[in-house]
Structures are given as C-alpha cells and as structure tokens.
Amino acid sequence: xxxxTINLGFIGLGTVGCGALxxxxxxxxxxxxxxxxxxxxxxxxxxxVEKPRPVSLEGIAVSADGWEVVNDPHLDIxxxxxxxxxxxxEFVFGAVRRGKHVVTTNKELxxxxxxxxxxxxxERGVDVCFEGSVAGGIPIIHPxxxxxxxxxxxELMGIVNGxxxxxxxxxxxxxxxxxxxxxxxxxxxxAEANPTDDIExxxxxxxxxxxxxxxxxxxxxxxxIYREGISQVAVEDLRYADELGYEIxxxxxxxxEQGVLELRVHPALIPQEHPLAAVxxxxxxxxxxxxxxxxxxxYGQGAGALPTGSAVVGDILDxxxxxxxxCTGRVPLVNGPERPVRPMEEVTCSYYxxxxxxxxxxxxxxxxxxxxxxxxxxxxxxxxxxxxxTAEIVWVTHPVQERNLRRALARIEQLDVxxxxxxxxxxxxxxxxxxx
Amino acid sequence: xxxxTINLGFIGLGTVGCGALxxxxxxxxxxxxxxxxxxxxxxxxxxxVEKPRPVSLEGIAVSADGWEVVNDPHLDIxxxxxxxxxxxxEFVFGAVRRGKHVVTTNKELxxxxxxxxxxxxxERGVDVCFEGSVAGGIPIIHPxxxxxxxxxxxELMGIVNGxxxxxxxxxxxxxxxxxxxxxxxxxxxxAEANPTDDIExxxxxxxxxxxxxxxxxxxxxxxxIYREGISQVAVEDLRYADELGYEIxxxxxxxxEQGVLELRVHPALIPQEHPLAAVxxxxxxxxxxxxxxxxxxxYGQGAGALPTGSAVVGDILDxxxxxxxxCTGRVPLVNGPERPVRPMEEVTCSYYxxxxxxxxxxxxxxxxxxxxxxxxxxxxxxxxxxxxxTAEIVWVTHPVQERNLRRALARIEQLDVxxxxxxxxxxxxxxxxxxx
Numbered sequence: 001x002x003x004x005t006i007n008l009g010f011i012g013l014g015t016v017g018c019g020a021l022x023x024x025x026x027x028x029x030x031x032x033x034x035x036x037x038x039x040x041x042x043x044x045x046x047x048x049v050e051k052p053r054p055v056s057l058e059g060i061a062v063s064a065d066g067w068e069v070v071n072d073p074h075l076d077i078x079x080x081x082x083x084x085x086x087x088x089x090e091f092v093f094g095a096v097r098r099g100k101h102v103v104t105t106n107k108e109l110x111x112x113x114x115x116x117x118x119x120x121x122x123e124r125g126v127d128v129c130f131e132g133s134v135a136g137g138i139p140i141i142h143p144x145x146x147x148x149x150x151x152x153x154x155e156l157m158g159i160v161n162g163x164x165x166x167x168x169x170x171x172x173x174x175x176x177x178x179x180x181x182x183x184x185x186x187x188x189x190x191a192e193a194n195p196t197d198d199i200e201x202x203x204x205x206x207x208x209x210x211x212x213x214x215x216x217x218x219x220x221x222x223x224x225i226y227r228e229g230i231s232q233v234a235v236e237d238l239r240y241a242d243e244l245g246y247e248i249x250x251x252x253x254x255x256x257e258q259g260v261l262e263l264r265v266h267p268a269l270i271p272q273e274h275p276l277a278a279v280x281x282x283x284x285x286x287x288x289x290x291x292x293x294x295x296x297x298x299y300g301q302g303a304g305a306l307p308t309g310s311a312v313v314g315d316i317l318d319x320x321x322x323x324x325x326x327c328t329g330r331v332p333l334v335n336g337p338e339r340p341v342r343p344m345e346e347v348t349c350s351y352y353x354x355x356x357x358x359x360x361x362x363x364x365x366x367x368x369x370x371x372x373x374x375x376x377x378x379x380x381x382x383x384x385x386x387x388x389x390t391a392e393i394v395w396v397t398h399p400v401q402e403r404n405l406r407r408a409l410a411r412i413e414q415l416d417v418x419x420x421x422x423x424x425x426x427x428x429x430x431x432x433x434x435x436x
Numbered sequence: 437x438x439x440x441t442i443n444l445g446f447i448g449l450g451t452v453g454c455g456a457l458x459x460x461x462x463x464x465x466x467x468x469x470x471x472x473x474x475x476x477x478x479x480x481x482x483x484x485v486e487k488p489r490p491v492s493l494e495g496i497a498v499s500a501d502g503w504e505v506v507n508d509p510h511l512d513i514x515x516x517x518x519x520x521x522x523x524x525x526e527f528v529f530g531a532v533r534r535g536k537h538v539v540t541t542n543k544e545l546x547x548x549x550x551x552x553x554x555x556x557x558x559e560r561g562v563d564v565c566f567e568g569s570v571a572g573g574i575p576i577i578h579p580x581x582x583x584x585x586x587x588x589x590x591e592l593m594g595i596v597n598g599x600x601x602x603x604x605x606x607x608x609x610x611x612x613x614x615x616x617x618x619x620x621x622x623x624x625x626x627a628e629a630n631p632t633d634d635i636e637x638x639x640x641x642x643x644x645x646x647x648x649x650x651x652x653x654x655x656x657x658x659x660x661i662y663r664e665g666i667s668q669v670a671v672e673d674l675r676y677a678d679e680l681g682y683e684i685x686x687x688x689x690x691x692x693e694q695g696v697l698e699l700r701v702h703p704a705l706i707p708q709e710h711p712l713a714a715v716x717x718x719x720x721x722x723x724x725x726x727x728x729x730x731x732x733x734x735y736g737q738g739a740g741a742l743p744t745g746s747a748v749v750g751d752i753l754d755x756x757x758x759x760x761x762x763c764t765g766r767v768p769l770v771n772g773p774e775r776p777v778r779p780m781e782e783v784t785c786s787y788y789x790x791x792x793x794x795x796x797x798x799x800x801x802x803x804x805x806x807x808x809x810x811x812x813x814x815x816x817x818x819x820x821x822x823x824x825x826t827a828e829i830v831w832v833t834h835p836v837q838e839r840n841l842r843r844a845l846a847r848i849e850q851l852d853v854x855x856x857x858x859x860x861x862x863x864x865x866x867x868x869x870x871x872x
Contacts, residue, residue, distance in 0.1 A: 019728075023586050023587075023728040024586075026727065026728075027586060027587065027588055027727065027728070030588050030653075031585070031586055033653065033771050033772055034585050034653060034768075034771060035585075036768065036771065131583060136729075137584075137726075137728065137729035137730065137732065138729075138732055139575070139579040139582075139583030139584060139732070142578070142579070142582060142583045143575040143578065143579060143583070146575075146578060146582075146750065146753070146754060147567060147575030147578045147579070147747070147750040147754075148573075148575060148746065148750060149467070149470050149471075149749075149750060149753050150459050150460075150463060150467055150745075150746055150749030150750050150752070150753055151459075151463065151746055152463055152466050217466075217469065217470060275714065275735055278711065278714050290573075290746060291462065291463065291742075292455075292459040292462075292463070292573065292742045292743065292745055292746035292749065293572075293573035293574075293736065293737070293742070293743050293746035293747075294573065294736065294737045294740070294742065294743050295736060295737065296573065296574055296575070296734070296735060296736035296737075297733075297734075297735040297736065298732070298733075298734060298735075299711055299732060299733040299734075299735065300729065300730065300731060300732035300733065301729070301730045301731065301732075304730070306727075306728045306729070306730065307728065307729050307730050309586075309728055310584065310586055310587055310726060310728035310729035311583070311729075313585075313586030313728065314582065314583040314584060314585060314586050316586070317582070317585050317586055318582060318583075321766050321767060322763070322766075325761075325762075325763035325765075325766045326761075326762065326763065327758070327761035327762065327763035327766065329761075330757050330758075330761045330763065330766075331757060332470075332472065335469050335470060335472065336469055
C-alpha cells in the first residue's frame with residue numbers, strides 16, 4: 001500500500017528553517033494535491049528551544065538535541081538547515097547512515113564533504129538534495145541534473161552572491177565607495193557583521209564547487225578554485241567600465257574544454273548586452289552554455305527565508321515522490337571521473353588594467369614595448385590627465401595567458417614612470433568590433 | 437534485473453527530430469554515464485524515406501509509416517516530432533494506448549488535447565513529456581512541476597515566440613516597419629512563409645495554455661485565452677514607449693488570484709528595468725512569480741534544432757530514469773480542479789493609447805471629461821504637433837477595467853475633433869513615481 005504521509009524532521013529553525021516551515025504551512029493543501037500525500041513535520045531541534053519563532057510549531061516535538069531528530073525512527077526525511085560544518089556534518093552523515101533522506105542548504109558542507117556524502121548516500125540507497133545551497137530559490141541544481149542532462153556543459157557563469165552584487169550595484173549607481181556600500185549592505189541585513197565570507201568570495205567558491213560538480217558530473221575540490229574578492233574594485237573602475245560598455249560583477253566561472261576544467265571566482269567586466277549584466281541588487285543569476293541547448297540563464301532571488309524555503313520544499317517534494325514510488329536514488333549525484341583543473345597562470349583571459357603614470361613623453365612607448373615583448377596585445381587604451389603631473393591609463397588587452405600578463409606587469413611596475421598599477425580585473429566575453 | 441538499454445522510436449525527422457538525434461549521437465557516452473544505461477534509436481518514420489538528413493541514420497529502421505513505430509513492441513519510448521495535429525494525435529494516443537511512453541514537442545497537440553492525453557497516460561501508467569513544446573531548450577515545464585512545486589504560482593509572463601520578438605527588436609533598433617521586419621525574419625528563416633500563427637499570437641496561445649496548465653495545476657482551454665497579435669504595433673509606438681522608459685513585447689500572461697485565472701496573449705509595454713525587457717532577437721524568457729520563491733526567470737533560445745533537441749533528450753532521460761527505477765507516473769501531470777477564467781472586459785490593466793486629433797483648443801478638455809466620467813484615470817499624457825493642423829496625443833492610464841476603457845474609447849471616437857485612435861496597447865507593471 002502506498003504511504004500517505006511523509007514525516008519530516010528539521011535540524012535548525014533559523015531564517016531558512018522557518019522559511020521552509022512557513023512554505024509547508026502556507027501551501028499545505030496545494031502541496032498535498034500536487035503530491036497525492038501529506039508532508040508532516042513532527043520533530044525539530046533548535047539551539048534555543050524557548051526562543052520565539054515567526055511560524056507556528058504546533059504538532060512539532062522541539063528539543064535542543066539534533067540527535068533526537070537523526071535517531072527518530074519515524075522520520076523519512078531530515079532537513080538540515082542549522083548551518084556551520086562541524087555539527088551539521090555529524091547530523092547529515094548520521095541521518096544518511098540511518099537510512100534517512102536528507103535535504104540541506106549547507107553550501108560549505110556540500111562543497112567540502114559532498115564527495116564522501118554522495119558515496120555514503122549511494123551506498124545506503126538514500127537521496128541527498130541541496131537545491132537551496134546555491135542561489136536561493138532559483139532552480140539550478142535540478143535543471144542541471146535533469147532537464148539539461150543531455151548536454152555536455154561547456155561553461156557556466158554565475159552571480160551567486162547577493163551581498164557583493166548589492167555592493168557593486170550601489171557603487172555603480174550611487175558612486176559610493178566600497179566601504180560605504182558595505183556599511184549600507186550591513187544596515188539592510190544583506191551583509192553579515194563579519195562580511196569576509198561574502199566579500200572575499202569564499203561563499204561564491206562553495207557555490208561554484210557545487211554547481212560545477214553537478215554540471216560536469218565530476219568531484220571538485222574547493223582548493224582547486226581560484227578566488228579573488230571585490231574589496232579591490234574601485235568606483236573609478238566601475239565608471240571606466242561603464243564608459244567602455246561593461247559592468248563589473250563578482251562572477252563564479254567554470255569552463256570545460258577537452259577534459260580540462262577552469263574554475264575561478266573573481267570580479268570581472270562583462271559587456272552590458274550580456275544577460276548577466278542586468279542582474280543587479282541582491283538578485284542572482286546563473287548563465288549556462290551547453291553543447292546542445294546553447295545559452296540559458298536562470299534568474300531570481302538568491303537568498304531569503306521564503307525563496308530558500310521554496311528550494312527546500314521543492315527538494316522535499318522530489319524525495320517524497322521517490323519514496324512514494326519506491327525509486328530513491330533515481331538521479332545519481334555524481335557518476336563521472338575526476339578531471340584536471342587548469343592552473344591559473346595557464347588560463348587565458350582579457351584584462352582591464354588601470355595604472356597611474358608620470359605624464360611625460362615616452363611613457364606609452366615604454367609600456368607598449370614591454371607589452372609587445374611579452375606578447376600582450378592591446379584591444380583598447382585610454383589615457384587621461386590626473387592630478388599633479390600624472391596621467392591615468394586604462395587598457396583592455398586581447399585574450400592572453402595570465403602568465404604572460406603577470407610577467408609584463410612585473411616589468412612595467414619596474415619602470416620609473418609608473419607610479420602605481422591600481423587595478424587588474426579580468427574581462428569575460430570581450431566585445432569585438434567597435435569598443436566604447 | 438535492471439534493463440540496460442532503452443529503445444526509442446522517432447516519428448518525424450525534420451529539424452527537431454534530427455536535432456534530438458544529433459544530441460543523442462554527439463553526447464552518447466556522456467548520456468550513458470549520466471544515466472547508467474544506453475539509449476538506442478532503433479526505428480523512425482518519416483514522410484519521405486529517401487530524403488537526405490543532416491545526421492546519420494545508421495542502425496535505425498526507417499519507414500514511411502508512423503504506425504510501424506507505434507506498433508513496434510520493442511520500443512520503450514516514442515518521440516513524436518512530426519508536427520501538425522491530425523496524424524500526430526493518432527500516433528501519440530496510439531502509442532500511449534500500447535503502453536509506450538511519449539516525448540513530444542507538439543504544442544498545438546498538448547494545448548488542445550492535453551487533458552484527454554494526460555488522463556489516458558495516467559490510466560495506462562505511462563509518462564508523457566513535452567518540455568520542448570514551450571521555449572525550445574529552456575527548462576520550464578520540469579521546474580514548474582518539480583523544483584517550484586512547493587509554490588502557488590501567482591503569475592507568469594513569457595516571451596515565448598521568437599519570430600515576433602525578432603520583428604519587434606528590428607522595428608525598435610532599426611526603425612523598420614512591421615512589414616519590412618517580417619520580410620527580414622522570413623529571409624533569415626525566423627518566420628514561416630505563412631507567418632499568421634506566430635504574428636497573430638496563436639503559437640503563443642498554445643504555449644501559454646501549456647504553461648498555465650502546469651503552473652496552476654488545472655486544465656486550460658485554448659479558447660479561454662484572449663489573443664492579440666503584433667501586426668498593429670507601429671514604429672511610433674516603440675519610439676514613444678522608449679521615451680517613456682518601456683519596451684514593447686508580445687507577452688503571454690497568466691495570473692491566478694483567489695481561484696480565478698487571467699489568461700491573455702497580446703503586445704504589452706513593460707518597464708525597461710524589468711528582466712523581460714532585455715530579452716531581444718529570437719530569445720525567449722519566462723518570468724514566474726511564486727508565493728514562496730518570489731520572482732524567477734528562465735531565459736534562452738526558444739527554438740532551433742539543437743536547443744529543442746536538448747529538451748527532447750532531457751525528457752527522454754527523465755522517462756528512462758523512471759523506467760530503470762520502475763517509477764513511471766512519478767510526477768502527475770495535472771491533479772487540480774478546473775478554475776474559472778476572468779472575461780477580458782473584467783480584466784484590469786493600464787493602457788497606452790495613441791490618438792490623432794484636430795489641433796484646436798478644447799480637445800484635451802473634451803477627452804478628459806469623458807475619461808473622468810468613465811473613471812479612467814490618466815497617469816501620463818503627451819501631446820505633440822503632427823502634420824497639417826493635427827496633434828498626436830499619447831496617454832498612459834492608471835489601472836482600469838477593460839470594460840470602462842472600451843466604453844470611454846467608444847465615446848471619444850465619436851468626438852468630432854478625434855481623427856483616429858491609432859494604438860491601444862496594454863501596460864504590464866506600470867512604473868510608479870517618476871515617469872518618462
């Protein structure tokens with residue numbers, strides 16, 4: 001006989017946990033109709049039991065011990081939304097070992113321990129879902145695993161961190177400094193008191209690790225992802241980029257070419273016509289290029305209680321359908337072999353550079369000679385007078401290996417006339433034809 | 437024992453059929469690895485057997501009779517990509533009645549006969565998938581049925597017809613007339629020799645019927661969808677819209693409010709900041725608002741051999757996974773009850789209007805009086821001199837019931853001073869605050 005109720009236990013009832021619970025409550029009838037069965041949250045563990053929550057906990061046995069959830073034999077699915085990796089890891093592996101299916105939004109956990117977790121889940125015949133770990137409620141993990149599974153993914157490029165996108169939007173639109181924009185993001189609750197994880201790109205690295213694991217069907221190590229944050233981006237760079245027809249975004253980029261991967265998180269210029277360029281404020285988007293589908297993009301809110309709750313509930317429904325039809329493990333998590341990752345110095349990019357030089361004859365010639373000798377070809381150059389006898393030069397190069405560019409820069413930095421190399425930002429999808 | 441090969445038969449090897457076959461061939465190893473089984477096309481039916489195809493038919497028994505595919509007892513899945521509804525309907529129902537799963541891209545078939553087809557499929561315990569029937573390779577049917585299934589969808593708005601989007605893009609960017617832009621679309625293969633289905637919105641109506649059936653989990657009748665094409669949109673309207681900060685797009689719109697649906701396809705002004713506004717050329721995008729996820733958008737190529745082939749292969753993989761795990765029918769197609777559809781005269785919209793009037797005192801007063809009497813409130817008005825003693829007036833109204841607007845227009849048309857009402861285009865997501 002078909003099971004008519006699926007029992008859920010939550011570990012953690014913070015923003016995301018309460019969001020998911022709110023979605024389950026608000027859309028209860030709708031979900032029951034779609035599923036043909038009931039979802040019932042019977043147990044939850046929270047750090048502080050007495051703390052008031054914005055959603056009713058009626059019918060839920062709440063305790064302070066996550067193991068009471070993990071060990072409850074009546075639960076079908078454990079929803080881990082407690083955050084952190086130490087305790088969460090124990091709970092998630094514990095649940096899987098007890099034959100429970102798991103839904104988690106824990107990006108650090110999946111990015112760092114996904115490989116062992118997926119192997120364990122496969123062995124135990126349970127499902128692990130983590131749609132909410134990347135880009136909030138935007139469906140991206142499932143489409144990559146399912147609708148787009150007939151494609152070999154060639155490239156993905158995402159704006160996956162709302163905090164940095166908000167800051168860059170503020171800097172661009174209101175001419176704010178990085179520091180002021182960060183303070184405003186904090187005041188609005190878009191940035192943490194300690195914003196390092198977002199600002200320096202760690203958060204985006206975790207998300208890229210997850211996305212590329214799924215897209216390329218291969219295990220990815222967080223350490224293999226090149227990382228640069230946005231704290232070095234200046235308002236001047238956003239202004240120059242705009243003049244040249246570009247936006248600056250913190251991008252999570254993964255490419256796959258002839259068995260070799262490129263994995264990197266860094267600020268980048270993208271043409272204003274690119275679909276990602278219009279993604280502003282705290283919105284997220286993931287651009288995917290497949291060898292059949294061509295270019296597709298997924299856009300939406302990358303965080304928040306209800307959007308992430310939507311992803312959690314979508315995952316719960318997915319697993320519930322597998323339980324009801326006796327087909328858990330229906331979509332394998334990762335089947336493919338490991339793949340080599342290209343070292344950053346061998347990556348080929350275009351570069352935007354901003355330098356301050358002494359304003360006197362021969363400067364351009366000196367710099368150009370070095371660039372030519374190191375085979376760095378310039379697509380575009382702009383010079384303008386700056387303060388007291390100096391000039392600011394902005395260049396955009398044609399695609400060149402990072403190694404060559406670094407070598408040229410090291411020599412240029414030695415020139416007497418060069419006061420400072422202010423900015424070095426990569427350019428994705430360099431415009432061809434008319435520039436600026 | 438687990439079945440290791442899934443046998444496929446194709447009915448139709450035109451653009452989409454060959455595209456799907458090309459995807460299966462090109463990504464054969466990749467797909468086998470993802471699926472853990474082989475997909476094998478063993479039979480195909482085409483109108484003209486001797487016609488050369490752009491993809492190898494090696495290993496495929498080709499005949500001119502679709503029934504040879506439908507009746508082949510060795511096939512697991514029938515892929516119907518023959519187009520049209522008369523024969524296709526017989527084949528698809530025939531396959532389902534013989535216990536075969538079906539993948540189809542036939543939007544007209546699903547829009548018109550989906551209801552009976554889904555009932556038949558449910559009874560026979562087979563899967564019917566049709567991701568490629570809407571927006572080519574963009575994953576939208578599966579995300580609506582699965583990742584977003586925890587949401588009550590409140591609204592969806594799509595640019596789902598590439599032909600009309602291309603024409604509007606050309607008119608806007610190059611100031612072409614509708615007729616010239618249509619001719620260019622035909623020359624490029626983006627419009628058919630007989631373009632009526634695209635231009636007049638029939639194609640978009642079929643797609644909206646499918647999208648809203650899935651989004652609102654309810655059967656939809658094509659006849660209940662209001663339809664207007666783009667042949668009345670003038671270059672002047674695109675120019676005025678641009679001055680006011682809007683784009684004009686052919687939109688497929690569905691809303692759900694308190695159990696009542698609104699379903700309409702027509703050209704509409706949308707603010708330039710709206711994510712759909714940047715969707716140009718032949719690209720498609722579908723914007724979805726859920727009561728948990730908020731706003732999400734899916735963007736990509738809405739047509740073409742390989743993009744649509746990607747959708748077909750994604751569907752094949754989905755069904756193959758169900759076959760391998762013995763869980764066909766895992767995601768029900770439509771479970772919900774029928775819902776009433778609001779008649780168009782009761783729909784509330786903002787409107788953009790362009791009229792030609794005699795340039796003399798009192799004209800505005802006469803028009804404004806009628807508008808006031810019919811409770812049509814004006815958000816914005818612009819008047820400018822036109823040829824020989826006439827003036828052109830452009831208004832944008834605040835939201836008003838269509839019935840009231842129509843009544844006001846009928847009276848305004850009677851005024852001596854009104855030469856012509858040139859354009860009447862609805863406005864979605866009217867800008868508030870500063871206009872123009």
